[in-house]
Every structure is written in structure tokens, then in C-alpha cells.
Amino acid sequence: MKHGFPIASTLIVFVAAAYFLVPLYATFQFSLQMKRGELSLASYASVLASADFINTLSYSAIASFAAILFGAILVVPTAYWVRLKLQKLRPAVEFLSLLPLIIPPVVLVFGHIRLFGSSSILPLTMTSTGTDILLIVGYVVLSLPYMFRAVDNGMAAIDIATLTEAAESLGASRLRTIVEIIFPNVRSAIVAGAFLTFSISLGEFVLASLLNRPAFGPYMVQLGEDRAYEPAALAILSFALTWILMLLMQLFATRKPNQRLLPRFGTGQSRKLAP
Amino acid sequence: MKHGFPIASTLIVFVAAAYFLVPLYATFQFSLQMKRGELSLASYASVLASADFINTLSYSAIASFAAILFGAILVVPTAYWVRLKLQKLRPAVEFLSLLPLIIPPVVLVFGHIRLFGSSSILPLTMTSTGTDILLIVGYVVLSLPYMFRAVDNGMAAIDIATLTEAAESLGASRLRTIVEIIFPNVRSAIVAGAFLTFSISLGEFVLASLLNRPAFGPYMVQLGEDRAYEPAALAILSFALTWILMLLMQLFATRKPNQRLLPRFGTGQSRKLAP
């Protein structure tokens, strides 16, 4: 247990980190080279001046927030009740929450276009608002695995069933228990899930493109095919935007004691080394 | 704790299930309607007869398997060493493993095209093999969050550090420990991660499209734009394929006692109800 391994594995971690950071840096560097022979922010100016940028970004941001809201409203009570009362349904629910990773999004889109198309009883695809709703629902579905995992693990960290019983034995109603006990204790988990939902929705291409919505993902891909330097600037901008948002969300969630900066998927057990 | 809630939440679970299953069924139903007025498998015949279907599918399958292989080789030792020796690096590694969810794939692609483009020292994008490698690496990266989580949780379930010490105190070398103790105990976790990697890679569109590879995702989207019934058949086929593969992988992993059918991301603690 003593020889060399820390060096080898530290190296692996650094290589893995480099794998993300070097392309990011390369992209950033390239985005500064729009004017030949000098470093400038010209590509950023070009992107920010474009009406399409503002429009698609705000469209996607609004759709993402809507998806976060609906996702949380769907996931928090479901996860709570499954933990509390439906332990037997857990495997089924866990499985459902992974389905969006397993079913290719294309299948979902085809299914929805069929279900809500011109000949259906709920012809959502015929109106712009209807299609928007389909897109948001699609984002909710895509983010389900992350949202459910984050909230469910947040609930696993505190013993939700016993806390509920404790609140009840003190006379609290179910609503009061959810509002005063459950929600405050999974708030940071919801924020973690929301952050991932936002990241995924903002860059999403297939759904938005097939539903023909003016979203940020298709805009980025379109620009990538048409221009040289602007896409790089755009990539950096979207990256920065995502991070700023994450920091804001963290600040919002900061009141709770003992929270984590990063979203938590697993058990994250740490091993006791010293006696 | 007694009134009505099970009904409400059971309902939610069924609605959520319906959300996935109804579109799937609608897609399936539509795929049978190619011949007007009768149900037939004509659309499936049409898809299966297409050379593009076979070619793109096998291309994507091969790329996915390569991604699984490289992913496992990268993730298993890293997760092992991090758990064993680098507990302090855990937060960093956990964060890294989530980066692919946070960084839009578009950024990665731009970065790679820059790094490995015509003017770089490693001009991978100039050759077909080079681009294939980039695609596979991209798939590895995209599947990293799932692969790492699955393997890491598999290792959390068994106490990897103490098992390693036990093997060492019995005289086993590090290699022998990994081969005879660690690998057999995380095999089903690797299979779970592999399954998700395969699902994601098979349907992936953005990377394959931007790198201009003849993959299954772009083929599906293309067909969706060109034809009416075949895309539905294709979606059903890819869904079925994914599941058949999952079952095969499960069979392969079945020897281990006490395994789970579904990939496991979280703690999945179950609560003791009776005394």
C-alpha cells in the first residue's frame, strides 16, 4: 500500500481534468482571435449584438425555469411519498426515473408528435404555445433522472420517515410537515437538481430542433455551421452563464447549515482512516 | 399517516409511467400503419432493408463498445484509487465526473475541433480514423457521470479499502487483489454503467453530427425529417435493441450473488418498518 500509487492516480485525475479544461481553454483562446494578429473580444461583441442570441437564450432560459418548476413540483412530493409509504414501489420508481436515459429522446419526440399531432384529441403541436408546453414537458422528462436522484438522495441523507413521524407526534399536519420540515431540509438537493436541469435544457438540441422551437441549442449548432469565431465565443458565454447561475442558486440555498457546494448523486461515504 | 395518500401517490406513479409508456405505445401503433387501412410490419421491413440502417447501427454499436471499454479502463482503477488512497481528492473527482453534464457538448466539440484540427500538432480531424477516435473519446466523456457513479457506488456497497487490506494481509499482490477481489465485486456495477453508456452513445446526435460521422443518431434524425412511418419503426427497433442488450449484459453478470436488475445510482436505503 505504499509505493507509487498516489503519483499514478494523481496523474490520472490531472489528465482527466485536462481533458475538460484544455479544450475549454483552446475554445476561449480561439474566441479571442477573430481579428487577425491580435487578441480581441470582437467575436463576443458580434454574438451579443445578435438579436437571435438574446431571443433564443431568453426563450431557453424561460423554458428551463419552467421545466425546473414543474420538475420540482412533480419530483419532491413523489420522492417523499415513495420514501414514506411506497417502499415497495421504489424499484419501479427508480427504474422510471432512469428511463429518459435509456429511451432515446427521438422516441419520445415521435411519440409526442403522434399523440399531440394534428389528428389527436389534444393537438398541442398545432399551436406555438402547445409546442412550447411539449418542449417544457420534454425538458422535465430529460432532467428527471437527475432531479429525482438529487432529491431522493437529499431525502436519504435525513431520515424523512422518522422526521415525519416526529412532526406528527407533535401535532403537525401533513402540509405543515412538508412546508416546515421536509422542504427546508431538501432545499439544497432541489437546487442541485435544478442546476443540472438548467444545464441540460440550455444546451439541448434534439428536442428543440425536432419540435422546431427557437431555442438556444439549435441556435448554437446553426451558428457552428455558419460561422468560425462566434461559436467559440458562444460556447464560452453559455459556459460562463451556467456557472453564474449555479453560484446564484447556491447563494439562495446557503442558509441551511452543513450543505455541499456540489450536487450529490451518490453516498459519498468517506472512510475513517485514523483510529 | 393513514388517509388517502397511498392512492394519490400511486396515481402519480402511474401517470409518470404513462408519460413514458403511452408515447411508446403510440409510436409502436403508428409504426404499424404504413399500409393504409391495415396493420403491418411494412415500415420495419423498409427500415431493415436499408443499407444505411445496418451501416450506421453497426458503426454506432462498435463506437459504443469501444467507449464502454475505454470508459471502464479509465473509471475502474480511478474510482478504486480515489477510494483507497485519495479521499481528499474525492470532491474534485466527483465534480469532474459531473462536468460532462454541465459543459454543453457543443463546447467540447468546438474545443476538440480546435485542438485536433488541421493546424494542431495532433490533426486527428483530418483522417477518418482520427475523427472516430474523437467520437469515441466524446462518448467516454458523455458517459463518465454514469459510469463513474455506477462503479463508485458499486465500490461503496462493498468496503473496498478493508477488502484490499484483508487481501494484502493474506499475501496477495495489488494486481491479484484487483483481479480476484475488486473486479468480481463491481462487475454488475460496471455492467450497469456500460448499459447506460451504450444507451446514450447509440442515440447521441450532437457529437456525431458535428464530427460528421455516419452514426445511428444522425441517421434517425435524418430519417425523421424525410419519412413518415419508418422513423417510428426505427425508434421502436432501437428501443428493443437497447433492452435486448441490457438483458444479455445482465445474464453475463448474473453469477454474482445478491445483485440488482437495475443500475443503481443512489443509496437506495430501505426503511425497516416492522419492529
Added chain:
Amino acid sequence: MSFLDLHAINKSFGPNTVVKDFNLSLARGKFVSFLGPSGCGKTTVLRIIAGFENPSSGTIHIDGQDVTGLTASQRKIGMVFQAYALFPNMNAAGNVGFGLKVAGASRDEIEARVAEMLKLVGLLGFEKRFPFELSGGQQQRVALARAIAPRPRMLLLDEPLSALDAKIRVSLRAQIREIQRELGITTVFVTHDQEEALSVSDDIVVMHAGLIEQHGNPFDIYNRPATPFVADFIGQLNTLHAEVAEPSRNMVRIGAAELNVPSLPAIARAGDRVALKLRPESMRLANGHDRGIALSGHVAHASFLGSVVRLGIDLGGGDVVKLDSFNDRQTLPPEVGAPLTITFLVDDIVSTQMANQQRSA
């Protein structure tokens, strides 16, 4: 009239019946323990009293009121959980005051009561601490304060000490008992630890496989077990084999000695082998002030446990009995193989069983 009345409670989870025809009457202000191995149904009964589980059949009355149909939040019963179950998002004062806030008490009233409760559990000054800033023992004391703050009609304790260290466990159980006496609150305490149950309870209900085996005070439970299960489960038992001499006069023979035992199984005939059951502490080393029956043997094993020295004494014929004696600073424990004589009184025989029914203690 009794304060808590459980009448004919049954509870099944699917095909498993975990509580069978459970009847209990408890007077106001009493401290009763449910004691039994895990799976005996003790926690289920507690959860039925609390309202967290519905009985499959039967009724629960508290202070004359039928509460069987009430939800947990309507029953006014304080509960303390094994895992503390403090609300992580509230500090100690917030936790203790939660029940009063729910009941609509005024701010001043809550503040005064919180201070009173924290003082009672010895945590005055800890109001602002969050659960993660408290030790396990402190958390459980806050949980106790929280449970009694809204002046519940009863207090239920579900293995409240089993997550704690041994020393804290002992001091907290005494503190719980003291507070219970001070408030005079009727209390049900669930535990699998016999010493815990024996030391704090007015009454003990020993349960096994969903049934009540015995209900009595600690001294009787230990010294006059009603069933072989209770005798075996509580404390340790030595087995001495004897031969029935005269069944009609309850006379048995051990080696050359004849003795008159308190009772014999009805089926015992002269010449049958019977097993006499005695507690290890009923046996003494012969020391000049001899009493009762004396038997000779030699030391088979000796363990020094600190305050107690535990000897295994081989009496021949396959009987090795345990004997506990207090440590004496001046005397080393005897060596293995040393010969010695033990004595006991026939009155100390807890029960006499047919030898083939013998269980290991």
C-alpha cells in the same frame, strides 16, 4: 381505573402476524418497559399506541378516551426515537418549541417553556445549537425535551439509548427515569436490553413472538420468571443435573447429597434425571459461613471481568456451572484446575425441568 388500556390488539403485515391478542392496562404515572428480542413485536405495539400503525383489530384507550381512530397528530403523545429525529433545519430551541408552535402557543409562552424544558434536561444555554453541533447524548436530551414540551398525555420511548455509548447510556437512562418521576408522566419504554429495562421500570412486559410472556415488576421478572423463555432470556442460568429420589416429597439426589427442591415436574418419576436451574450469583464459594447445599469441583475456566470474577466450575458428571464473585484487591482469581467447593440454597432454585428439556443458558 387504568390510564392506558390496550384491548385485544392484533397486527399483521401481510401474512405475518407480529402482535397477537395483546392486552395491557397501565395505571397513570407508571413507567413500563416492553422487553424482548428483535422481532418480538414490541416496537409494533409502541407504534400502534403512537398512531403510526393501525392495529388489525383491537382498541386503544387513553385516559378513558378511545383513540383507536385518531391520527398520530391528534393523540397528544410525546415520542422519542432511537435515531433522535431532531429537525436538522432548526436549532435546539426551534426543535423543543415546534410542538407548542403547532399548538398555537404565544411567542413568550414558547420561549418560557423551551427554557424550562432545556433546563430540565440539563441543556440550558444550548438553545442556539443545531443538531449537528450536539453530541448523540445531547441530541437525545433535546429530543426528550421536545417530546414533553407540549405536555403530552403519555411519553413513548423507542429504544432511545441504543445509539449511544455505554457510559452515556447508563447516565441518560437514570436521567430519563428521574424526569419521568418528576413529571409523573405515564411512559412506555421499548428496549431489547434487559439491564436497561430492569433498572428503570416500574413494570416490565416481556414479549416473544408477538405474545406477552410475562408482565410484572423487575424483581419478579428476574427472580420468578413465569415461562422458560423469560428464565432463559433474562440473565443467565446454571444447570445442575440431579436424579429424582422421591417424587412425592420433591426429593432429588446429587451425588451423595439429597435435597428437597421447591417443585418437580408432574411427570417426574423416581430415577429420572432432572435439571435444576440457578442464577450464577446464587452460588457462593464455601468460606466457613457455609449454608445450604455444598458441592465440590474444580475450576474449569476463570475470567477476570473487573468488578466481577466469573468462574466456570466443573462439578463432574458433565455439569460446569458459572459462579460470579466480586473482585477482591487482595486475592488473585483462582487458577484453572484448583479444587473448590460451592454452596447454594434450595430456595435459590429458579425452576426444575426434565433433563431432556434442558436448554443452554
Added chain:
Amino acid sequence: MSFLDLHAINKSFGPNTVVKDFNLSLARGKFVSFLGPSGCGKTTVLRIIAGFENPSSGTIHIDGQDVTGLTASQRKIGMVFQAYALFPNMNAAGNVGFGLKVAGASRDEIEARVAEMLKLVGLLGFEKRFPFELSGGQQQRVALARAIAPRPRMLLLDEPLSALDAKIRVSLRAQIREIQRELGITTVFVTHDQEEALSVSDDIVVMHAGLIEQHGNPFDIYNRPATPFVADFIGQLNTLHAEVAEPSRNMVRIGAAELNVPSLPAIARAGDRVALKLRPESMRLANGHDRGIALSGHVAHASFLGSVVRLGIDLGGGDVVKLDSFNDRQTLPPEVGAPLTITFLVDDIVSTQMANQQRSA
């Protein structure tokens, strides 16, 4: 010559020194326990012996060989872990045979040794069971068999019993000791449970804050504690306050009684208050065969613990002493408030301290 030699071992994790100048010589075939509260460094020393941690400085010799630079896999030391650490993918036979397989033993040889080892731990017939099909106690017995199967030079046990139930803990510790005696294997046992250490060890090393407080046999550790920490940590202590009468003759006064104590702190002057420390079991209720010093008081509290009745006796002047006596089936424990007289011998005084240095026992 000693078999295990630890010389001047130090170990720091970053700025924390967890083991300080640890020296130990252990004869072949001995069973030694490291006993101390959590964080005292006992597990770290064990892990240093095993080769899982490197000492910051110092050397380790086993059977004359310097093993300080060897990896764990080269040291030939068997180890049993608190969490069993059986390989989940192998059945009992696979686990027990793993060390032999690594060492290159033949198939027949492995099979024979596995059977021998499983028989030794009482699990013959369990070869095909996987760890998840075994109870905790069975798993730990398989782990023990696995550790000793390759005939290691030493056996290390890292709190092997603390995950088990109380009854299994007691029976397994006896079994471990028996097997250790049978094989004559030098063994180091780490525990925080004093009764466990006292009952199984030849020698005990009491540790505190990285240092050895005392190294001796169980009887001496308990009855002649070398430091106040050991006196306090092992067992319980009563405190009796007395006034120094004649420092030169070690005479103190309690109420009207004068007594000659074994020793007095050097700084004690006539009129100073000192605290006499005694074990609860050294005190007896006066019963006609009186001995030594007698003091009168009344019962402050009484706990019936089963085999033992624990009384708190208020002697006035703020002294409440604990007194343990064995349960007697014929006699109810005394009521609170009942007057009684206790006796003790001056030889039973464990130590005498200045009253202001007093600690709670």
C-alpha cells in the same frame, strides 16, 4: 528474547501526532490487548504492526526480523477486521483458502487446511455458504479462520467483536481466546471495551492520547492503576472525602472515625481535605461479620440490574457512594431513604488524591 518488538514508534497524520514514542516488547504466544477510548491511537499502532500504515519514525521487529520496510503482504501477519471484510464473491471455503492459494499451496492441501480451520471455529459444513448467507458471528468466525489458515506469525484483531450482539460477543471472545491458546499464536487485540480486554488478555496496554498509560496484567490494571486516567477509565470509582489528621502517619479522619490510609499525597497538610477512591464492589453492607471501617448513611437511589443490585448511599457531607451487591431471590432491594451501614477495608483504597483534584468517577 521478545517475539514482537516495537521501538520508539511515532505516527503523525499531518499536524496531529496520534502515537507518541510507543515501545512494546511481547513474548511469543502472548495475548495482549490495546485498550483505550476512541482516538487514543490503539488502532493506528495495530495498523502499523500490520503494515497498513508507515510509522513516522521507529522500528518493528517480529521474531528478530526487522519488518519496518516490508509491505503488509510480505509480513505474514493474520488480521481480523471489525467489519469482517470477507470477500463477498467467495464462499466460506474460498475465503479461508485464499491466503493458501496466494501462497501457492496445492488444491488438496488447501482443501484439508480449510476443513481443519472451519472445524476449529465450529463451522464445518458451512464451506459453500456465501458471506451474505452467514450471521455476523459466523462471518467473524470465518474471518478468523481465514486469518489463521496460512499459518501467520502473528494474529491482529481490530475490535473484532464490536459489530456483534452482546451474547455473541461474550461467547466469541471466549472462543477466540481458546483458539489462540490452542495454536499458541502471538496475538494483539484492539478494543475499547474494558470487560473484553480484562477477560481475555494475558497483558493489557492502556493507551490515552497516543501514549501508553500502563502495561500490565488485567488484575493489576484493575486493582493497581498506575495513573489517575487508568483508575478512572477502567471500572468505576467511589469518592469518600476525608480530612487529613496526621500527614506523617497517613492518618485521616472521616466524621468521628480515624483511619490509616496506605498513602497520602506529599503536599497534604493536617486539615486538608482529601478524596479516597474505592471500587463500588469493595464496599459491603454491614451484616454482622463486620470488618474494617463502618460508615452510616441512607439509600439515595437503588437500581435492580438483575444479578446485581446497585445502591447509591448518601453518607452525608455530599458523598454519595455506589455499592454493588448480588441479587438475593429472598430479599427485595432496600427502599430509597432506608438507613444502612457500609463497611470497607483501608487496603481497598485504590488511591488518595487532594480533594480539589477530584474527578467524577
